Structures are given as C-alpha cells and as structure tokens.
Amino acid sequence: MFPHFCRALLVAVALPGASVSALAASVTIKAGDGAGNALDSVVVSLVPVSRATLPAARPAQIEQRNKTFLPAISVVQTGTPIEFPNNDTVRHHVYSFSAARVFELKLYAGKPEKPVVFDKPGVVVLGCNIHDRMVAYVVVVDTPWSAISQNDGVARITDVPTGDYLLQMWHPRRLGMPDIPPRPLRIAGDQTETVKVELRL
Numbered sequence: 604m605f606p607h608f609c610r611a612l613l614v615a616v617a618l619p620g621a622s623v624s625a626l627a628a629s630v631t632i633k634a635g636d637g638a639g640n641a642l643d644s645v646v647v648s649l650v651p652v653s654r655a656t657l658p659a660a661r662p663a664q665i666e667q668r669n670k671t672f673l674p675a676i677s678v679v680q681t682g683t684p685i686e687f688p689n690n691d692t693v694r695h696h697v698y699s700f701s702a703a704r705v706f707e708l709k710l711y712a713g714k715p716e717k718p719v720v721f722d723k724p725g726v727v728v729l730g731c732n733i734h735d736r737m738v739a740y741v742v743v744v745d746t747p748w749s750a751i752s753q754n755d756g757v758a759r760i761t762d763v764p765t766g767d768y769l770l771q772m773w774h775p776r777r778l779g780m781p782d783i784p785p786r787p788l789r790i791a792g793d794q795t796e797t798v799k800v801e802l803r804l
C-alpha cells in the first residue's frame with residue numbers, strides 16, 4: 604500500500620502541468636507532390652510504436668451509388684467490419700484479390716447480410732465484376748489515428764495521445780511502387796508535419 608502511495612505522489616510532483624485526462628494532440632499533415640503542389644488522397648496514419656491497447660475498431664461503410672464506390676478511398680483500423688450497401692437499381696458484384704483481404708460479394712442488390720471484416724493491415728483494391736470502371740481502395744492500418752488529405756493537401760488527425768509513432772503514408776497512384784518508409788514521429792502536443800509523396804508518372 605505505502606509504496607504505491609509514494610509513487611503516486613512522485614508522479615504528481617513530476618508532472619505539475621498534466622491534466623487529469625490523457626494528453627491528446629491534433630496533428631496536421633501537409634502533403635505535397637515534391638513539385639510544390641498540394642496533394643489530395645494521401646492516406647496518413649499514426650501507428651503507435653509501443654503496442655498500447657487500442658480502442659476497438661468502429662464499423663465503416665462503402666456504398667455503391669451511380670456505379671461508383673463511395674468513398675473511393677477509406678482508411679480503417681485493422682479489424683474493422685465494412686458494410687457494402689448497394690444503393691443503385693442495378694446489381695453489383697464486389698470483389699478483391701488483394702492479399703490483405705480476398706473476398707467477393709456475389710451479384711447482389713440492397714445490403715448484404717453481413718459486413719466484411721478487414722482483419723489484416725495492407726491495401727485492398729476493390730472492383731466490381733459487372734462494371735469494370737468501378738474501383739475503390741481500403742487502407743487497413745494498425746491504428747485508429749488516420750486521415751486522408753483533402754484538395755489543399757491537408758490531413759488532420761485529432762485526439763492523438765502523446766507518445767511515439769510511425770507516420771505511414773500511401774497514395775493510390777503509388778500502387779505497385781515500394782512502400783514509403785515510415786517516418787518516426789514523437790507527438791508531444793499540437794503539431795504540423797510536411798510530407799512529400801512521389802507518385803508514379
């Protein structure tokens with residue numbers, strides 16, 4: 604009993620500025636293409652270096668509308684169940700041959716009975732057997748802290764607990780290229796990082 608009490612006292616003394624709740628930061632990532640242009644559709648994720656207990660993955664959805672997958676790019680935590688509601692009047696046949704998640708939802712209308720669980724990290728490319736032009740990407744990462752850059756190149760990840768992370772990046776126009784080496788990043792408070800992502804020509 605007594606030693607625990609002492610340690611609690613020491614922590615309280617060592618961290619006079621710490622609030623009662625866990626410290627969380629907002630991380631802004633500005634993505635460019637190396638030629639000075641803002642780059643959209645960059646998937647950025649912060650993977651904790653030490654395997655802390657992560658929050659449970661939350662369900663996600665990729666709908667089909669006007670023969671298009673929406674959203675075209677998703678980033679989800681490993682273990683995420685994704686629903687694939689078909690909101691078109693034509694039927695779709697959704698599939699993936701990607702190593703991270705091979706599956707198919709045979710020709711269907713409406714909402715499939717069960718979601719597809721994405722249980723391995725990696726990039727999954729989705730297609731439709733009927734409509735060749737339909738394509739979407741699911742980036743599965745071992746973290747709930749991720750975002751996708753908008754037209755201004757900015758991706759914002761909020762509520763990131765302070766600590767050490769690896770910043771991982773991906774872009775659909777890097778398919779077939781080697782992975783971008785992750786960047787070690789210490790999150791100590793709100794901060795902004797600038798990254799360059801080379802694309803396939």
Ligand SMILES: [Cu+2]
Pocket residue numbers: 670694695696731732733734737
């Ligand atoms: Cu289709």
